[in-house]
Amino acid sequence: MRAGGLEAALSPACGGALRWLALDGVDLLRHAPEGSADPLDMASFPLVPYANRIADGRFHFDGQDYHLPRNFGDHPHSIHGHGWQSGWAVTDQSPDSALLTLVHSADARWPWAFTAQQQVTLAPDAIIMTLALTNQADGDAPVGLGFHPYFCADPATRLQFAAQSLWLSTPDMLPERSVPADTLGDWSRLALVQGDSLIDNVYGGWDGMATVERGDGLRLMLTASGADWLHVYRPPGADFFCLEPVSHMPDALNRADGMAILPPGATLSLSMRIEIDKSDQALPKSARIA
Template sequence: MRVITTVSAGPWAIALKPELGGAVTGLHYRGHSVLRACDAAIDNVLDSACFPLLPYANRIARGRFVLEGREVRVPLNFGSHPHALHGVGWQAQWDVVDQDPVSVLMRHEHDGGPAWPWRYRAEQRITLGDDGVDFTLSLENLDDTAMPAGLGFHPAFPLSDHTRLRAALGAVWLADDDCLPTHRAAPDHFADWRSRPRVRRETLVDHCHEAWERSLDITDAGMTIRMTASAGLDWLHVFIPPNCDYFCVEPVNHMPDALNRPEEEMPMLRPGECGTVSMRIAVERL
């Protein structure tokens, strides 16, 4: 498979694999890995460094929901897992439609059908600059009815015994054995992330926080990485698999299974409307 690499005139280098769910396969600052290091030959987007989430993030329980009296079913798209996961874009081919020395624009269009009954156009622009890398994701409703519009990013960062995370987070939603949220708990249920604790855990963390401050710091081996998110990405999913060399902090615009939770607002797009979110990754210290 083809890998497209764009290198800025400054300190950043990024490798992309558009045909693999619009994935990033490497991000480096002055030669240091900022996102999870992965083989350019990977064929599973879950092994990549980052990929876009749309038109929903995380899970839809049993792949079913009711919208305006209409029952909608989407495929269970993650092996034997009982719920639909992460939308359509991560399992689709994206195409490069524009590229220059410091940016790449990828596009994915969906014509409706079983995977998602609405037509849409998605674009992801990645721009490298001296002071950081900007990821911008847009979703345009091409259908004639209103469409749920989940958007987010799935960045994976290197993890060692010394990695620390600082983040101001709201309440965490605890989850059942199938990773569906059940009830709120205090923000520091798993760790007091404000105090910059070590990230590594002996048991799985796979939970979503509400009302975070849309900025966090990751420190390891003398490097501090700052990730910031745009307005609208008001939820942060924290995924720390045990005994692995990476972890994920995923800014998204809704909680897991929001479509089956009338008390939680799911973003919507009217016909012809476009929604846009963004994320920035920068190195604050090296």
């Protein structure tokens, strides 16, 4: 897809993933290796029908106990739903947009039928992605949504966002206790992203905005709606990090905050926009927008 100098590629069969996003050849997100079919190599993938982890894949809902299969190697918890591990169909497309659809029948991976749609649209200075899920089951169903974009990080890359709280995690990466948002670093002002420790934590009370400023001068603004939580994944020493707008905290089905409950036929949606700062001072020469 193209809009002006902005280009993107999708892999519908590979979890409905975004392969790459570039402005005049400058990668804005991590670029998937040529030929890779692994969603974890992609620039971004959708999280549906829930985000992050469900402890041991077990939860209780509407008087019944459920046990989802593990879907991430030997990891002890079910993670990110199964949309990222499913093939999506292209149901509409144009030079600057595409609509991907996933139709799910109730099975062991998720006991409620649903239809999910992912709309991806390019503008000359932004990518807009909207994820919507409609409950096709006969009864109420829990629903969670999110996006999992991988941002490039060099030693000078800085990050800024505002949140009210941070959840520290157990060794197996489940939320354990809520602490002040600056406990793992003060992101309320631009601060260096790279570090020698793992951050794999969710921030609550997020205001829906984040700024990424790279060493090459490129500045990206992420905004989201339908996402009160921001999950940050920063592996130590890596050249990427993830900012995941999500509709609920990890293991929400086993927590008081819970997930959205949709009656039959109802729809939940979440959108994410990644916009490029168009000022000359914020763009490398190779990526100036005319």
